[in-house]
Amino acid sequence: MHSEPLARPAPIANDEFAARRERLMAELPEGSAVLLPGATLKTRNHDSDYPFRQQSDFHYLCGFPEPDALLVLLPGRDAGEAVLYCQEKDPEKEAWTGIRIGPEGAVRDYGLDEAFDNTELETLSELLDGRHTLYLPLADAQAMALADDVRGELSARARRGAVAPTSFADISPLIHELRLTKSEAELALMRHAGEISALAHCRAMRASRPGRYEYQLQAEIEHEFVWHGARAPAYGTIVGGGANACVLHYVENGARLADGDLVLIDAGGEFDLYAGDITRTFPVNGRFTPSQRALYDVVLAAEERAVAAVRPGTTLAALHQGVVRDLTAGLIELGLLEGELEACLEAEAYRRFYLHSTSHWLGLDVHDVGRYKVEGESRSLEPGMVLTIEPGLYIPDADDIPVAFRGIGIRIEDDVVVTAEGGEVLTAKVPKSADAIEALMQAAD
Secondary structure: OOOOOOOOOOOOOHHHHHHHHHHHHHOOOOOEEEEEEOOOOOEEEOOEEOOOOOOHHHHHHHOOOOOOOEEEEOOOOOOOOEEEEEOOOOHHHHHHHOOOOHHHHHHHHHOOOEEEEHHHHHHHHHHHOOOOEEEEOOOOHHHHHHHHHHHHHHHHOHHHOOOOOOEEEEOHHHHHHHHHOOOHHHHHHHHHHHHHHHHHHHHHHHHOOOOOEHHHHHHHHHHHHHHOOOOEEOOOOEEEEHHHHHOOOOOOOOOEOOOOOEEEEEEOEEEOOEEOOEEEEEEOOOOOOHHHHHHHHHHHHHHHHHHHHOOOOOEHHHHHHHHHHHHHHHHHHOOOOOOOHHHHHHOOHHHHOOOOOOOOEOOOOOOOOOOOEEOOEEOEOOOOOEEEEOOEEEOOOOOOOOHHHOOOEEEOEEEEEEOOOOEEEOOOOOOOOHHHHHHHHHHHO
């Protein structure tokens, strides 16, 4: 079942990381500095750690891949504006956990102006002497503790001429607005993540059989991710058979797949830290029942119309409103809602069956950063923004629901980048029409 491994796109270049830092520093007032810690290793149990994944904002500004690093930005500093603290070179430790980049490698390979190892962290106060505002992630306890230590050290040396920072400010919103619009290099990575994710969903469709377990389809999905260089899922893989599909963040993935049921898979690969995010719903046995197909086609029509509506100037709110209208009309037609369309919309009757929003931003995080509203209004889409389109219907197993529809959960999700002309679907290589899904699964049989 292996496909040929995909050609890998180029990684983000050091020049782009440097340009990001320059754009950020250009927004800061004179006399400020930035402190941004990277991620640390997290203990899983006893002496075993979780796989390391760099903090997204830190990665966005420098691409340095090791734990326990600190990026310091010093706008206007003649000796170099980008300074890194990182793990020291240690041959004994490196024999156990791999070669460390070290300060020299950080400057040579990652384009930082200057670097020190973490045993020299006491020099940080010297770098920040005279900076009146420290920008840092205020929600990060490690960063706040470090900033407090620096301020305390400099205040204690005030009689010798040291000048301590007088205020702290949150750097996160500034970085997040930069991250919202993707560069061509980022989009190349996201296209790759989308294609890997699409191949994985196709593999799961081909592998589906009544009697197999949800976790076996999860294994097929995640095998394909790694085979193509996406070393991990971008988030916890969801495989929900039957009524499990009605649990939006179902992650147990332990049930047996039953003949005649649908299975919903929400899964995406992470490539060079950029996320793919796809949901497909398909019949376990390869054939939709009439009621399953009828409900599926309602969701599909809403999804396809929303994807087609992506263009500069529209808003996520407008996309969601269109989806709600389409789903409500379909529910009325199928007899799951009663009344006129406008009355059902006004009463929000659809909320029994559609519980979530239609879209979220996508990028280094699967629910990516960036404001959804500007001055209280849903923000307009601009070229380079990447979003999901993911309508769904989740029908409870209730006495007032026709038996043929009870316990059916359907979601269809694609990733779309806003272009000057409209939208480019990054995840188009996995089928989503009922006919195309059946054809793929039957060919596998």
